[in-house]
Amino acid sequence: CKLEQQACLASKQLTVRCEGQCPCPTPHSPAGDSKQELCTGQDLADLGDRLRDWFQLLRENAKQNGSGGLPASPTSALERSVAATCKEAVGWMFARLDTSGDLFLEAAELAAINLDKYEVCIRAFFNSCDTSKDGRVSAPEWCFCFWREKPPCLRELEKIQIQEATKKKLGTFIPSCDEDGYYRRAQCEPGGGECWCVDQHGAELTGTRGH
Template identity: 25%
Template sequence: TGYCWCVTPQGKLLHNTSVRHARPKCNRRGKMRRGSGLIGLRNQKPKKECGRIERSNFINNLIRSFTVEFNRTSEVPKNATELELEKQAVSWKFGTLDKDSNKTLSRDEYRELRKLVRKVVKPKKCARSFSRFCDSDRDTYISLQEWTKCLERRTIKRPRGNKKKNPDGELGVLQGSVPLLSSDTAEFGAERSDRKEEPEVNDCLSDRKSVLEEQSNLESYVPECAPDGRYQKIQCYKSTGYCWCVHEDTGKPIPGTSVKDLNPKCDAVQPPSRPMKGCPENRKNAFLKDLMEFLSQTMEEQKLSGSDKGLLLIDQHPLNEQIAAWNFHALDTNKNKMLERKEWKTFRTMISTHKKLRRCGKKLPRYCDVNHDRRISMTEWLNCLNAHKSSSGKYGRC
């Protein structure tokens, strides 16, 4: 996978030290950026995955766009080779985006580029995950080192006998003349103002497939996935014997959980109880109990009516977790593994006529949204409902 990280003299993984295609600075742990994780490229729909060949085509097309723009707007050295020119163009583009000249691109600095890339550069299925692919340590910032490593020209090796051209034109950009990928390009001004940026979706299954396709060493780390596409709580690097706990939505390691030749006790790593604004602790506990009963009743009614097709229960999980997960999937109408604001309206309508649930129920979305991104992940949902607590009884698989 190209990842390296620091360990203790005993071989124990040090959190927040993993980097991709570079050597970690193990003697400067305090200065490492937050958010490192063993995560690769992700996509939402299997049929539209960005594989190795597609990604190479995308990077080459993007470099071509930068080079054309560089030629139009800068003085180009006369004797520069094509490879030298491309490297200069990539470096130049980084400089135009780096407004504060700190050799790091923040999300605000590359947001407009990301929007334009998704409209212009092919294959489009790779454009959606462009910023995530370049941000190898997942800290939402793209350093100059990450940028130059990400935007290196790829050599495309196709299977023998496959001379068929891609019907979607993936070997070229969208238009015959390569457009300028700058935020002030006039032809995109009208669309940019009223078009919302789509959220990127975390998907362990796509991540795992991408790693398996690219790895040349069978001893590389391969993520383990749950049936719903999230990461398994326990991840292991089998060739070293180390296992650790991760956040199920992102796959990022949980500090202090790494052990060797043992399975870490990830269920013991529970988030602390948080206050719900406008709903005191005793009332909150009663509300969550009543809500779980309401969700259980809703699930049973849907099962009896036969309108729960495709909503499966994982019978080895605690009953409360099964109930909460079933309702999450029922509310997640666009199947992006996130409850968004439109989907919360359905939930609010459900509980608006229930006297016991109405008051605290209005506060639930903000309470569940721990990272304040206006979306509720499965893990946030299960945690805020206390669904991980043990409960008696099991449901069979639907």
């Protein structure tokens, strides 16, 4: 019920994509694959979106109940410091988790988000947040992790889907993306038409067009 309530507030529509754990298996990543193979760049971006929605729900509940359900931050100065670099519920959750008040999340503090049973990519997600590879997540690393952009090819596909759903633009070229959401090197028109090469961000390489 809480999930449906938050989806309504965020103007999102919920559907059951698959049974079992997230992320859903794909034709290229069957259910029997290892966790590392399951967690693509797209999976991590989608997980960040789900966690951000969950943090928002916890924050709203905390406002109503006067409690966040997690240990409170030791000082309001911490929240002000994180709020300067983080946005809304993401910064709020960092302050709740950072029980030591040192503006770093250690493994024990991250363990308070106990979602391993439901999200097989949760460890890979937090590992990806630790860009300095020092075994802990700083406030800037935490914020960037939740507000990073989706890979360019995946972002283009989502834009095309929205345009076609609203009938704003039909007959658009649909790019070929790799499992991490970037452009595949070879792009071709449908039906065996013209092909060309691009870099991972979709920029066409000069002199590569041909049939």
